[in-house]
Each structure stands twice: as C-alpha cells, then as structure tokens.
Amino acid sequence: MMNENVEQHNAHGGFPWKHVIGLILSLALTLIALWIVVSYSFSTTFTLASIIILAIFQALIQLLFFMHLNESKSRVWQIIAIGFGFFTAATVVVGSLWIMAYSL
Amino acid sequence: MSSVASNQSNKPYEPLEYSTEDGRLRILGFWIFLGAEIVLFSCLFATYLVVHSHTAGGPTSKELYDVKEFMIETFLLLISSFTCGLGTHELRRHNAKGIIIWLIITLLLGLGFIYMEVNEFVKYATEEGATVGRSAFLSGFFVLVGTHGAHVSLGILWMTSIIIQLAKRGVTAVTARKVFIVGLYWHFLDVVWIFIFTAVYLTGMVL
C-alpha cells in the first residue's frame, strides 16, 4: 500500500512527461491539419473529414493529458458530462446543417 | 481549513484540490459547466457554418483569412495550454512559486493571443470593411471568434486574481482547487480554439 503511494506521488513529482508528450502531439496534429489544407492535393471531402478527425484527437489529448479528465473519484460523471456535451454539440451542428441544407 | 485531509494518512495519494468535499464538488460542478460550454460553442459553430456562404457581396473567408496570422495565434494558445498544464504539475508538488511562474507565462502567452486577435479584427474592419454588420457570414465569424476571445480575456482576469490569492495564501486546499479549476478552463479554451482553427480558418481556406 505504502509503495503504491510513493510511486503515485513520484509520478507527480518528476519530469512532466505527460505534458510534454501532449504538447508534441498537439503541435504535430496541428501541422498535419495545416499541411492537408495548404497542400491542396486532396479532395474537399477528404480534407474536411480528416481535419475534423484530427481536431477530435487534439481535443482528446487536451482532455486526457492536460485536464486529467479521468483521474478523480467522480470521473464517471465528468466523462458523462463531457460526453453528453459532445453528443448535444454534434446533434446541434449536424442537425442544423442538415435542416438548413437548402439555404447553405 | 480544519477539514483539509492530510496526505500523511494511510489513504492512497490524493491531490490537494480533491482533499475536501467542497473541492471535489466544485471540480465536478466545473466539469458539468464545461459540458454546458461545449453546447454553447456548438451553437455558435452551427450558426457560423450555416451562414458561412451568406456573404451578401462582402468579403469571403478565402479573402480574409491569413495563414501566418492564425497559425501564430494557434501556437500561442497551444503552448499556453502546455505551460498552464505545467502549473498544475507544480500544484501537485505543492510548489507555490512554480505555479505562479508558469501561470504568469501562461498569462503572457494569452495576452499575446488577444493582441493578435484584436489586431486581426481591426485589420479586417479597416482594410476590408469587414465588420459585424457587413454580412451574415461576418456576423457569424466575429461573434464565434469574439466569444472565444472574450472567454480568454475573462480567463486572464480570473487567472490574475488567482495568482494574487496564491501569492497571499500559499498552496492550501482552497487555492489548489482554484488553480486546478482555472487550469481546466484554460485548457478548455484551447479545445474550443482547436475547433475554431479547424472549422473556421482551415475550412475557410477550402470552401
């Protein structure tokens, strides 16, 4: 029991690997997204789909590496809150675009 | 605070911000609030995307957006999110000085971002005649990006107040919770920016 505590404590004490990895990943994903767009070498559909997927990955990196979404005792509720938020957000955006399609 | 649980007990390691009932409640409450914020921004995104092509003869997104500008803004925010995360990292080591240093760096990066954004808006308005009242597209653009900018500005004020409290009181269960929550807020604004970067700027270059 004690050992585990010490280990956990150390994980918080040493070099912030988690944050550095998070930063590198998010910079990389940003640059990939930019490259996909400015290279103009892909179809519009592919470009849009891939940058959206990259954005979702980036959001997950922030949530997990920087925001510690899954660390507290109420992690289930935190995940449900953020998950329901994303569900509603997706419904709002996709639904609105579909409904308003003929005025786009 | 009498109810601060100490970490010397046999309980598994628990960060200070979670050590009181009040702290745990507020952190959960803030996560729920962030869920609401996701929906709030999603409505602005939906509106922007619906009116994106409604330029009413005014400037279009392709004409306005400048890669160099929005990339610098993006990097400023991404790095500030990282430095803010290092603040939380120092928080876990109960190092008040470390927290303050990283938060101040975060603030400076945030100010840089706001400076860039204000410049961008002023440039659009003066050089291209692109104001909020020019077309539906521009209304959508300014209000979506502006709402994010207002959030960042508010975050700067808030973080400043917390740095002062931290300097006055050191790392306690209460200040720890405050630092953690303002960190959540800051990272969240980065998440929103990622989507603005993608759905507004990058998409605006394509469509």
Add this chain to the structure above:
Amino acid sequence: MKRLTLKSLGVLALFLVFLTGCTNKVAVLNPQGPVAKQQYDLIIWSFILMAIVVAGVLIIFIYVLVRYGRKNSKGYDPEDEGNAKLEALWTIIPIIIVILLAVPTVKTLYGLEGPPKPANATGKKVEPITIEVTSVDWKWLFRYPKQGIETVNYAVIPEDTPVKIKLKAIGAMNSFWVPELAGQQYTMPNMPMNMWIQADHPGDYLGRSANFSGKGFAHMSFHILAKKDANFDAWVKDVKANKPALTMEKYKKLLEPDIAGEMTFSSYPKVLDKKDAAMEQHMNNDDMEGGMNHDSGH
C-alpha cells in the same frame, strides 16, 4: 372518480359526432381535394389508434380506482413492485403503434412532394397550373405567370387540376393554409418553397395565414374559388379584358404594411417576373422607400 370517466366518454362521443355528422364546418375533417384527403386519411388512422390506447388506459384506470379505492383493501399488496412480462408487454405495444403510424407517415410525406394523382374518374393526366403566392404584410398576392394576371386575397383555380403553389414572402413569415384543400406551408422571405393543391369540386374554400405576422395577421384570410375548366378560362379572359393593370406604383403601395380587400389585375409589371428573386430580395432589404426605382438586377 366516476365523473371523470363519464366525462372522458362524453368527449369520445362528441368527437364521433364531429367525425360523422356536421363535418362541413370542421374544415380539416372535410377534405375537398386529394392533398387534403391524404392528410385526412392519416388523421383518421391516427385517431383510431389513439382511441384504442385511450380506451385501454381508461379501462385499467377505472378498474384500479374502483377496485382499490376507498376502504376496499382486499388484495392490498404493498410489496408489489414489478412484473417483467407486463412491463415488456407495455413496451412492445407502443412500439407496434409507433410503427403502424410511422410507415404511412413516411409514405405520405414522400407522396406529397409531387403533384397529386388525378382524382377524377377518367384518370387522365391534367397539365398542372402554377400560381406564385406571396405573403405581404398583411395580404396575399396571387400571380399567374402563364396567364399574366395578378389577384389579391383570392385566387381562382380550375377543378381537378393540380395547382403548383410557389410560396414566397415579403416582410414577415406567414403560413399558407387552405384546410379543405391542403395542409399549410410557411412562406419565408428569401426562401422560395413549393406545395400542391387541388380541388375535386367547384366551390369557395377559405384559407388564412396560420403563422403570426404582426398587427394585421388576423385579417389575412383569402378565398380559393374552384371553377369548372371552361369557367376558369372565361374568368381569365374576363380579367384580361376588363380589369386594370397592376402598375409598379400600385404594386409598391400593396407592399406597404396594411390590410386590403380583394383585387384583380389584368397584368403585372413584367420586370417582376424576370428579376423575381432579386426584386424580392430587394423588397426585403432595408430601404423599402424608393428602392424600386433603381435597377437591382445582376
């Protein structure tokens, strides 16, 4: 509790009276064309299903109240807390009812997109006519692009002929509703939309705006007069010969927010035809006054 039951039964009876008896005043239940008829059929079908549900629930409701009400405590079981079979049953029944409703709903929705099928006995295909309907604060403009005439607050249509209605709005949003001929559709500024109506018999069908549009809204009613083919042609001829032309000046006057009576014009400014979308956009833009004078075409 008995009173409740009686009342509910009374309501049901009342509804049946409406369904069978004096339906000519109940416009929705008195369809006079194939479009309204399709909608009416769905209404009746849904009403039958709903009536079955009402009957089922009320029977159980009355039974439990009578059986376990007041001092009658025989069979009292405070621990009775569930029954998987029953619960499955009343999950499945609503699902079935929803399916029974959803299938004809979707079918009808797709059916309403095109012109109505010929309803007359001969079954011959009739060439549709087109009317452009514009809601203006607070009146209805009917334009016959092929015939070149324009009317206000009433329209004449030939019977048994599909009529394509092109809906537009200048100013506030309204809704075009002639319950005996077809369900409604909104009229939206800068967003032209289509719908179909058709009358089986000659007659005078009352329509009105169903979406609130400001002070004069309550007065936005109109008549659709269905006539026999020959009479329709005669009407057109008569209008062409005897009615005044709609000048630009008069048209501008019509667009001002006010209520109006019925009017008939033998022609309308051709410029409205050509640059219809642009003109409409223009009217909806900020400067109503004088805006018509300078050309706004592309």
Add this chain to the structure above:
Amino acid sequence: MIADIKAFLSDFLVLGDPLIYGADISIVLSMVAIVFVLSYFKKWKWLWKEWLTTIDAKKIGIMYIIAALLMLFRGGIDALLMRSQITFPNEGFLDSQHYNEIFTTHGTIMILFMAMPFIVGMMNVAVPLQIGARDVAFPYLNALSFWLFFVGAMLFNLSFVIGGSPDAGWTSYTPLAGAKLDPGPGENYYLIGLQLAGIGTLATGVNFMATILKMRAPGMTLFKMPMFTWSSLITSLIIVFAFPVLTVALALLTIDRLFGAHFFTIASGGSPMMWANLFWIWGHPEVYIVILPAFGIFSEVISTFSHKKLFGYKAMVWSMVLISALSFVVWLHHFFTMGNTAAVNSVFSISTMAIAIPTGVKIFNWLFTLNKGRIEFSTAMLWALAFIPNFLIGGLTGVMLAIAPADYQYHNSYFLVAHFHSVLIGGTVFGMFAALHYWWPKMFGHVLNEKLGKISFWIFMVSFNICFLPMYFVGLMGMTRRMYTYPEGLGWMPLNVVITIGAFGMGIGFIVMVYNIYWSARYGKRDKTGDPWGGRTLEWATTSPAVEYNFAHIPKVETADAFLHMKEKGTTGQISKAPFKPIHMPNNSGKPFIQAWLMFFAGFGLVFEWYWLAIPAAAATMLVMAFRSFEYHDHHYIPVEEIERTESATGRLN
C-alpha cells in the same frame, strides 16, 4: 425642454390605455402598501436577514414558489383578457397590438416565469431533504440563481408599464422580432429578461446535478434515490445541455437588434429560419424540463397515497433517461411546415413518435402502482390521478401532431394550442399543485385544508376540460392561434363561448386555492410529527418545517423508500440522537442579491440602449464577483449546544 421631457416620457411610459393606467395605479398602491407594512411592523431587518440574504435552499425554494404563484396570477389574467376578447366575433375589447402583447407575455411568463420557478422551487424544497443532505452543493450560487431568475422576471414584467411589452409571440420568430419589423424596447425586454433568468437556470442545473451526484446520504445508491430526486437529476442534466442554446439564441438576436448584425435579418444574408432552429433546439428539451419533475412528483404522490411501492422503479428511471436523450433530437417537429425535405421530416416524425414509448411505459407503471394498492383520495392524490387521463389526451394528441403530414393541418391552429395546454396544465401545473399540497406541511409546518383543496381541485380540473377540449375542435375548424379577432359566420362562436367559460372557471379554482392557503395559514392543522402522510422518503424524517441544517445526524440509507424502512426498523430516532457534532454551514450573503440587481440595471440599460447605465452596472457586477473570489470566510459551524437547543425545541431530542 418641457417638450423634450414630454416626448421622452411618452416613449418611456405606456400611455393611453385605461387598462394599463389601472395596472399602473395598482402597482404603485401595492408597492406603497408593502413598504408601509414592512415599516409599520419593523420587518425590514427581518426581510433582509431571513430572506434576501438567505442561502438556505428551503427558503430559496419558498421564494421561488411565491414568485411562481404571482406569475401564475399575472399570466392567468393575461389569459382571461385574451379569452374575453375572442369569446365573440368582431369584439373591440382589446385592439390588435394590445392582444399581441398579451399573448406574448402570457406564453413567456407561463413557461419561463411560472413553470420553471415552480419546478426549481420544488427541487430546492425537496431534493436536499430527500437525499439526506444539509443543503445543495453550491448554496451561494443557488441564491444567485434565484435572484437572477427574479430580476429577469421583474425586468420582463416591467415592459408592461415602461416602454411597452414584447409583441412577437413567446417564440419571438424572426424576421418579425427583428429590429426592422419590431423596433422599440419591447423585444429587448424579452431578450434580456429571458437571458438573465436563463443564466440563473443554467446555474441551477449545474448545482443540482452536483448535489444529487455527490451529496446523497451514505448508502443511498443511485437506484435507491426517490423518484422525484431522479427526475430532478435528469431535468438538471437537460437544463445544463439545453439552456446554453437559449443563451446563444437570445444573444445573437440581441446582437442583431442592438449592434446591427445579420444573423436573423432578411437583409445581408441573414437566416430567419436559424432562429426557429436554435429556439427549438432549446425549446423542445425545455418541454421535458418542465414535465419530468412533475412525473417525479406523481410517482411520489401515487406511491405514497396508494401506500405501496412504486411499480417498475427501474423502468421508470430508464424511461426518463431515454426521454432526456430523445428530447434533444426531435426539435424540428416544431417547424415541419418550414418546407423541409421528406427525408428530414420523416426522421423527426419518427424520433418524436418514439418518445411516446418511454412515456407510455411510465403511464402503465403508475396505473400498476395503483393496482393492489390502498388508494387514499387526498387532494395531492386527486391532482395526481387527474393527471393520468388528462395528460393521456395531451400526450396522444402530441403523437398525432408528430405525424408530419397531419401536422400540416394542425400546426398553429387551436388544435396545437389545446395540445400543449393539455400537457403543460394537465402535466406540469397539476404536478405542481400536487406538490404544493403534498409538501406544503414540510415548507410551512401546517397542512392545507383538504375540503377546500378538493373544492378547488374539482372546479379547476372540470373547468380545465371545459376550456381546452373544445379548442381541439375549433382548431380543426380552421381557427389559428394568435388571432385577436375573427369574423362572424364561421361557426366558431359557440365553442369559443364554452372555452371562455372554462377559462374563468379555472380562475375561480385558483382563487379557491389561494383562499385555502390563507385559511390554512390561520386555522390549518399544524403538523407536529413531520410526517403527515405516512411518507416513504427522507424529507418526512425531519421536522416540519425542517430545521436550518435539515438533519442533526445524516441518516443512513439501506433501501429505496428509506424513511419507510427506518420506520419499520424503528430507527427513526437516530437522526436526533445526542451526542451531536458541530455542523458545518455556509454563511448568508447579500452579494447574490446585490449582483443580481446590478445585472438588472445592466439589462435595463441594454433594453433602452443606455450604455451609460449598462456598462458601469456590468462592471460593478464583475467587481462583486471578484470580491466573492477573494472571500475565504464564508462558512461557520453550528455549535453542539445550539443543535441541542434546536432539537429539544422540536421535541425530538432523545
């Protein structure tokens, strides 16, 4: 100079209408009377210390409920004025403009300033007690929520005497509600009043989610929670994810109107349809926000007065969860007639019908809770029982409206009006009345008179049906909502006369209820036991009204219906058993009250575009928030002696 002042006043005040002059006078008189009574009885300090600065959820709940009843009165008067105007064809009692203002304020007030605070009030009164907590998670925020709602309601109501009421309907559809077709402060009042109240509601949602998720008594797992608590949790969840949409919609229209943006204008590419889209993305979940807590109340009341466990507890919970998710994917059914493709209308038709499935499950579970019960026809129970057939009619006509092609015929007609009143009155209002009678002793320590309660129930319930059932038919006859008059010869008059009679009957029922409140306060039976109904859940375990800290010892929960279980085991005394420990409680604070009123003035400034008022008031608001952030001594401990004193005063100490 004098001419300038005159011109200003004629814009600022609503002049020329005797009805409004009468209202002006009665408002001034009642304010004078309130000030006089408070001064004469030296109650100012009491008002400030006990109510305006309280952060006790029970008291905040009571303030919500009082506000809701006042708003019910105002919205009801609006309704009666409307009915008076359209009883007969071609009446001239109200002109078009006045009628438009009245139906706008009626709808807005009833949904946002009557139903919402009623529900939030009941949540404040009952939820902390039901889960065995001492207060909500964030008591300070809770007070701020209330005051934001309150100043929002006040700002909205002010429009009626200063500047003119909004007149574009409670849905405020653009372009009609835009600056071009509807200039002036009326719509601004709508936008900003709702904005303030909406932010308060959003905070309430966050607060109650955290409260219910984290502050339950030990042993109370999720599936041992009382059903009202469950419904409050689900409602809070919907609030959290739906209200931001309202915030955005209102903000965008405000920006359109005040700063010349083009979101919903017709000019410069604006999309009026987007308003309807955003409004109903919020608006449909809102319907479930106001109905689900009523469902929870019916579950409590039906179980209590059948003296029986709730039938199908888990099915009840899961159907609410399903409803909460479905409520976010059906909004288009409010504008089927906006020319969408068959594919769009089909999908939203089916998703809407699907809501009938979980709702049907709930109805049958209530029926089977009654089954094998020992039904006691108390007033609260009568409201709950009447709900079943009345809501059934409303729900089933809702399914009929979900059929898009049929909706083309019902939409915006009185059929629709009848439908949503059937569900909102037959569901929400009946639910709130049931709750009022059920929890009244817990709030005030005395029981409402049963005989008067039953009289008001029968008058109101029968009148409700006389009022709304004919509306279905008058709708099928082609009468649309929001018509301030109609011509003769359409055959609409007889039914309209009946409807008006019903409406006034409901007014009489309400007056009897108010009289009952007065009578019971003076002569009603005092509730000494804290458990007047043979209750099953923890709110009945404490005194009536509950002491400041709710429970001297937090109860330990083993089963659902926790209090019933405690009574059976004979462990109810443990809540008040010495020795006690000091109890940690938050301090009262005047800041929420002050902040909310600063926001009121900021809002009032925006309504008239007086930025010299709006900007300083908004800055002052930020300052109050900063002060709050630096406040560290915001709680205290109730010493053991005081707890002993309180507990022995209630006669419970053992």
